[in-house]
Amino acid sequence: MGRGIEMEKTLKRTPLYSSHLALGARLTAFAGWEMPVTYTSIIEEHQAVRSRAGLFDVSHLARFQIRGKGAESFLQRLITTDVRRLVQGRCCYTLLCKEDGGIVDDMMLFRLGEDAFWLVSNAANRAKVWEWLNRWKSTVDQLSLQDISEETIMMAYQGPSTARHLDSLCGETCSLLPRFGCTQTKLERYEVLVARTGYTGEDGFEFVASSTDALPLWNLLLQMGAKPCGLGARDSLRLEAGLLLYGNDIDEGINPYQARLGRLVHLEKGDFVGHQALKTIKEAGIKQCLVGFEMIGRGIARSGHPILASDQEIGRVTSGGYAPSLRRSIGLGYVPTLYTASGTRFLVGVRGRPVEAQVTILPFYRPQAGGQG
Amino acid sequence: MNPQNFRYSKEHEWVGPVSNGVALIGITEYAEKELGDIVFLDLPPVGSQIQQYKKLGEVESVKAVSDICSPVSGVVLEINPSVMEHPELVNTEPYVGGWLLKVTLADLKELDNLMTAEEYEAWLTQVSTK
Known part of the structure; x- marks a missing residue:
């Protein structure tokens, strides 16, 4: 203490x-x-x-300005969603993926004008994303990149x-x-x-x-x-709310399909970084997948705890804790797709003690009717 | 305020008023504030032997889990049923409704190893200004 x-x-x-x-x-x-x-x-x-x-105060988040005639085609090349579907005055949740489909970062993209965008990404990934944007910058003309976080x-x-x-x-x-x-x-x-x-x-x-x-x-x-x-x-x-945290629930070793973010991969939009790999992954299917679960036994699952079934470790908890609005303990983790159906039971090793848990539908919490959630 | 008639450990547990060799055990206001909202307690069953300064269970807040070290040796007589149902009692009433265990003390002399309220408070000012 x-x-x-x-x-x-x-x-x-x-x-x-x-x-x-x-x-x-x-x-x-x-x-x-x-x-x-x-x-x-x-x-x-x-x-x-x-x-x-x-x-x-979320000023620690990284903020980048992307402007110029080349901004749209630049973003189209990098993000997994179709930027042409993002109209002025709207923002969207999107991903940057590596060539092999691993997630570089998850972020919010704001379209302020025809040629003016802002990206808000994770604080921990500020340097990495800045480097990633600059690495692909030379592929496009008339582009201005600026880190406006400070x-x-x-x-x-x-x-x-x-x-x-x-x-x-x-x-x-x-x-x-x-x-x-x-x-x-x-x-x-x-x-x-x-x-x-x-x-x-x-x-x-x-x-x-x-x-x-x-x-x-x-x-x-x-x-x-x-x-x-x-x-x-x-x-x-x-x-x-079932929202993922980069560094816990997703990272470069996880692809969007495993993280249940397949809706953010617009393969039909044409080529982008990671397109080929993601297309292959989608066709082949995934073996491990993110699930939400709630604890049935007494105990709180935390990030890093093993998920067990039939005396085998089948996965790991990536986020877990007490849910004040639900008054129970919940978590996210990766398990073989066999274990992803709602109601499936497995055990979480809470500091060496196996505690029963059950797969639930995400999100865990939805706002009251009438809300905008 | 830490009750005058309790004894305190450096791990921030207290042992309550002793009568006929029986006392209550809990965690201090300082510990409860450091942990924040307490949402889960893992305590040994009735009949368990506990040992001074050894881990007896775990207390978990929204953010973190911490070991509870026993301030005394003895046998668990009773677990506070209210606190198992409402762990937040440890935050709201650390010295009253938020007690954790009732124990039979193995050795009353062990109490001399612990701090008085005054000593504990003096020690806290040292720890928290470090």
Whole structure:
């Protein structure tokens, strides 16, 4: 029961760092950043997002601007979804894959104009994605790439009350946005890019703004009654929503079909990096596949625990924990396709103790009827 | 506040008021705050032998799992049924409704190895400013 992680001097801090301290946040090292885990209680923050509104500093996420006449064809070459189907003012969840089909990163792609896109990718993959984009840059003319992670901040404002709250700050600009819609607007006098997206399974919005406006914007949203939320609740919310975490549930050794992200692989759009391999994988079929499960016996599955059947290790837990909205323990892991049907039982080795678990349908949690989830 | 009549271990467990060689065991407010929301407890069954400073079970919060080390040696007489059903009691009432085990102490002299409330609090200020 020690104090936890010693802070390294090299950890990066977001422009909201002082505000986090003032709010009494517990901080942790995450992907090279010193970020809040929780301000009061992970469960309280989790429930605030499910019932009202929570506010997260997600400035650690990597943000790239991709512009120019060559932007569309460049992206078409790299991502697995069909960028021509992404109209202006919309964003989508997409993947970068290696030549062998392994996932380089999962990300959100925003189309702000005919030739203007933003990519938001995982903090831990910032350098890798930047290198990957630059590696393929020479294949296209008239392209400008820019890493705007430092000069901007990003916040996630999540929960069923958020749309209504925002009406008082920007008219109906936000509440009229469709799910996965994005636009440039002002919250009071602060310029923001707003998208109706999130990583919680709840209705909500994400904002990108200039770093210089970080504090007033953060305070503005807190004044609307949002509860500040840390990475702890971000993780429990995304797990309940069945959303994957790069580095845990997916990595370069996993292909989209194994991760049940086959819907993001648009083979029909024509050639892209990984196309040939993914086509072959799809035709051959996969042997291991991601499943969601809930614990039947007493115990909490955690990342790295073995999944067992007939005294054999058949897979590993990649994410697991207590689900506050469901009041039970849930997890994600990879098992042979034979074990993926809902209701299938297996055991999870919880620190050496076998505990029974059962495959369930994903997502574990869906928002109440009327929500935009 | 840590109750004056309890004794405390460096692993942040407490042993409660002793009467007729029987006492309660729990984890301290400091430990409960460090762990955050407690969602699961794994405790030894009634009749188990426990040993001072040895692992007796596990406490799990939303984020992490931690060993519970016994502050005393003895035999488990009772497990707190409320805390098994509502582990969050450890957060809300670490010294009252959040007790974990009732035990028969094997050796009352072991209590002298533990800290008083005052000593524990002095020690905490050292640990937390390190």
